Amino acid sequence: MKPNILFITVDxxxxxxxxxxxxxVVQTPNLDKLAEDGVLFxxxxxxxxxxxxxxxxxxxxxxxxxxxxxxxxxxxxxxxxHTLPGELARAGYHTQCVGKMHVYPTRSLCGFHHVVLHDGxxxxxxxxxRNTYAEHYNECDDYLNGLKKTAGxxxxxxxxxxxxxxxxxxxxxxxxxxxxPTNWAVTESIDFLRRRDPGKPFFLWTSFVRxxxxxxxxxxxxxxxxxxxxxxxxxGDWVDPEIASAGSKHTTTGFGSISTSxxxxxxxxxxxxxxxxxxxxxxxxxALNEYGVLNNTIxxxxxxxxxxxxxxxxxxxxxxxxxxxxxxxxxxDYTGRLGIGKGFREQAVVELxxxxxxxxxxxxxxxxxxVDGKSxxxxxxxxxxxxxxxxxxxxxxYGELSHHYLTNGMQKYIWYSQNGEEQLFDxxxxxxxxxxxxxxxxxxxxxxxxxxxxxxELTGREEGYVDxxxxxxxxxxxxxxxxxxxxx
Numbered sequence: 179m180k181p182n183i184l185f186i187t188v189d190x191x192x193x194x195x196x197x198x199x200x201x202x203v204v205q206t207p208n209l210d211k212l213a214e215d216g217v218l219f220x221x222x223x224x225x226x227x228x229x230x231x232x233x234x235x236x237x238x239x240x241x242x243x244x245x246x247x248x249x250x251x252x253x254x255x256x257x258x259x260h261t262l263p264g265e266l267a268r269a270g271y272h273t274q275c276v277g278k279m280h281v282y283p284t285r286s287l288c289g290f291h292h293v294v295l296h297d298g299x300x301x302x303x304x305x306x307x308r309n310t311y312a313e314h315y316n317e318c319d320d321y322l323n324g325l326k327k328t329a330g331x332x333x334x335x336x337x338x339x340x341x342x343x344x345x346x347x348x349x350x351x352x353x354x355x356x357x358x359p360t361n362w363a364v365t366e367s368i369d370f371l372r373r374r375d376p377g378k379p380f381f382l383w384t385s386f387v388r389x390x391x392x393x394x395x396x397x398x399x400x401x402x403x404x405x406x407x408x409x410x411x412x413x414g415d416w417v418d419p420e421i422a423s424a425g426s427k428h429t430t431t432g433f434g435s436i437s438t439s440x441x442x443x444x445x446x447x448x449x450x451x452x453x454x455x456x457x458x459x460x461x462x463x464x465a466l467n468e469y470g471v472l473n474n475t476i477x478x479x480x481x482x483x484x485x486x487x488x489x490x491x492x493x494x495x496x497x498x499x500x501x502x503x504x505x506x507x508x509x510x511d512y513t514g515r516l517g518i519g520k521g522f523r524e525q526a527v528v529e530l531x532x533x534x535x536x537x538x539x540x541x542x543x544x545x546x547x548x549v550d551g552k553s554x555x556x557x558x559x560x561x562x563x564x565x566x567x568x569x570x571x572x573x574x575x576y577g578e579l580s581h582h583y584l585t586n587g588m589q590k591y592i593w594y595s596q597n598g599e600e601q602l603f604d605x606x607x608x609x610x611x612x613x614x615x616x617x618x619x620x621x622x623x624x625x626x627x628x629x630x631x632x633x634x635e636l637t638g639r640e641e642g643y644v645d646x647x648x649x650x651x652x653x654x655x656x657x658x659x660x661x662x663x664x665x666x
Contacts, residue, residue: 180379180541181513182475189390191481193504195452202409204449208460214521216510217558221527221587225572227483227503228496229280237261239534239549246662249575254658256281257665260546262534264289269543272378276366277385284318294366296321298387299335299342321362340392344429345493346436348393348447355396360388364458368465388451395450403446411488412610422491432494441488475512476540481505496576498583498592499611509558518558526557526566527587571635575655591628598651
C-alpha cells in the first residue's frame, strides 16, 4: 500500500520558534523529535505571507504569479483544477482535512472527501445581514457548533474580548483545555483514524488555527512562560523611533511601539500557544502509533506564515522580514522507503509551493504541469548534483507597504513598490535584519544584481512594475491578478 501522509500546518508560527533551533525561550520537544526523525529545512519562506495566498501555494503548488493571489482578498472563489488533496484522492487516497482551510466558498472541499472545519474568527462570516447559507459562522464552523453543545449555546469566539488579529495582548483560555480549538483539531484527527477506510492509504491534513491570535493559551501553558525573561525584539537601525512611538497602540496594530510589559505578556502567550500545539502534536503522533499506522506514514510540518511580534515595531504578518516570511518546515519519513535522511538540516531556500510536489512524489503520484514548485525529496536524500533554485521571489500587496522581496537564504533584497525604498540584508551575519546595506557603497554591486533579478521576475506583470528594464515606482498593486478573476 502507498504511504499514509499526515500534513500538519499551524497558522502564524515564526520560523525561529523551535527549541531545536536554539530559541532562548520556547519549548517544542515533540517537534524537536520530529526534526530528529527527519529533515529540518532552515530557509523556508512563505512567498505571500498571509493566510489566503499562502494556502493557495500549499493547495496548488503554484507560485503566486500562477495561482493569482498576490495579496489578501476574501470572497474570491477557489477554482483550481489541480489541488494537493484532489490529486491524492484521484490516486486512491482517503482524504480528510481537520481545522483551517480559509478557502471560498467556505465549505468548498477543494478535493478532500470530507472536511471538519474551523477557520477561526473570520470577520467576513460574522455579518448577520449579508451572509448566505453556509457562509455565516453558525453554519460553516464545525468546532463552534460542537462547542455550543458542550460549553453552552451562548458561547462565542469573542467571549474573551480578543480580536483575531490582536497580536499585542493576551488572555488565558477560559474554558477546560479539552475544549480549546487546538485540542479539538487533534481529537477530530484521531477520530478520523478510527473511521478511515482501512483499505486505502490516507491523507490527513491537520490544520491548526493557533498560534494565530487570539493569544489565549490554556493557563498551564501560559504559566510556563509568564515571568520568564523574554528575548528582545530586533529593532533595525533603519527604523525611525519617533514614527514608531507615534504608531497605533491598538490591540490589532500593525506598527507601533508598545510597553515592554504588554509586549512580553503577548510573547509569553504566543510561545505558550506554540508549546500547547507541540504537546497536542505529540498526542496525535502517539495516536498514529497506537493505531499501528505511524510506521507507514510520512509526516510534514509547516506554517503558512510567521508573526512579526514586535520586530522593528511591526506586528502581525504580510511583510518580507524574517519574523513574517520565514516559516518552519520538517519532513519525516517513518516508512523508511523514501531514503530520507534523519537528523540533518537543509539550508537550501525552499517555499510552501514545494510541499505539494514533494508529497505527490512520495505517494508515487503524477505531478500536474500546473505545479511550479519542486519536490524536496532530492534535498531530503542529500542527492549529489541536485539542481535547485538560486533564490525565491516573494511579494505582498499591503497598501503603502506593498513590496517584493528576493532571498537566497543568505541575503535578502526588499523593494517597496509604492515609494521605491530598497533594503538589503546580509542574513549570514545579521539574521535580525538590523542593518540595511542598500546605502553602503561596498554593497552597490550586490544591490544592483538583486535589483536586476527582480526586474527579470516582474517583467511582463500586468501591474506595470517594469518599464524599459527598470523598476517603476508607484504602480498600483493588485491583490488578485486578472487571470484569476476571469476564471470566476
